[in-house]
Amino acid sequence: MTSLVRPRVDVAAARDLAEALLADLPQRWAHTAGVARRAAELCAAMDAADRDRVVTAAWLHDIGYAEPVRDTGFHPLDGARFLRRSGWTARISALVAHHSGACYVAEVRGLHHELAEFPRELSPVADALTYADQTVGPDGARVDVRARMAEMLARHGAASDNARVHHLRAPDILAAAERVEHRLRLAALAA
Template sequence: MNGTMSKWARAVAEAELSEPLPRRWAHSQGVAQRAADLAGVLGDDAELLASAAVLHDVGYAPRLAVTGFHPLDGARFLRDVHAADARLVRLVANHSLALLEAEELGLRDVLEAEFPLLEDQPLVDALIYCDMTTTPDGEIASVEARLAEITARYGADSLVGRFIRRAAPDILAAVRRVESALVAQPR
């Protein structure tokens, strides 16, 4: 990992999030740290994961919020303004089962057309793991605690609450697959 993409990604995320959304920036930094912990499992894709981890919530930046759906807004920003790596953009667009939330918003067709899912399950799982085991303040949490926190913050009957309820089985499965890979990793 030469670090060029991940240094660029960190600079972009910091520029967009650190001042207007310091808590979101803390979360993004925590997610990036979790990604660093997976470098041994991902090999050649470690830098791509680190970059997606720090950028996954860039679409929350107020100046980028066009549709109000942060995965789509962030991916469009990275594609259109930065001509970012296509795999990176697709990871940001589809992080943490975003298609299910897009469906709740009536944006699934748009998201799928512009940013098809990656067919690389270990990489997709790794980003879910990093995001769903990091608190809003950037601290490590169990996936169960993180899912409960999201539900409590947004409300069980909110759009996000409905999305999390639908996505929880797949989120839990992804986290378990990554945890198994970490255990199997040679020390």
């Protein structure tokens, strides 16, 4: 019997899994594919060891929306738990759990203890995943981070959990974006 544990990051397996799980959600699939493309573009500003990790996490970041994965209805947590059960590394699971300021939304949904099953990583990889997610719209097209946040708030509504924590989440997302853009500028100068 082969082990479910994937000791290495596997971009191709992540893409295949996301495609299979999101097949019935074409807009979510378009967004996911766009986020993965964007994450790949950010790799120039990352350590070689982290490049596949961020692209893998990008492919997997929204699998919690898929019906077979859905449990709590909070997609970062549902996706992370599914990945953990499926043998993905703890780090990939945690990156999915905490992408794009999920900790703030988990708090208002009463899921902060459950999300704490996964350690929150503060790193260039976590920044890049958030930046990739927050610079790609629902249709997979590139957008400005502020435009993406405005679109998300309009889509979810003024009374949504996302709107309730926007005053906390937005500064976190904008700070991650600033760090990623700074790293990209440094990488361009070094090239």
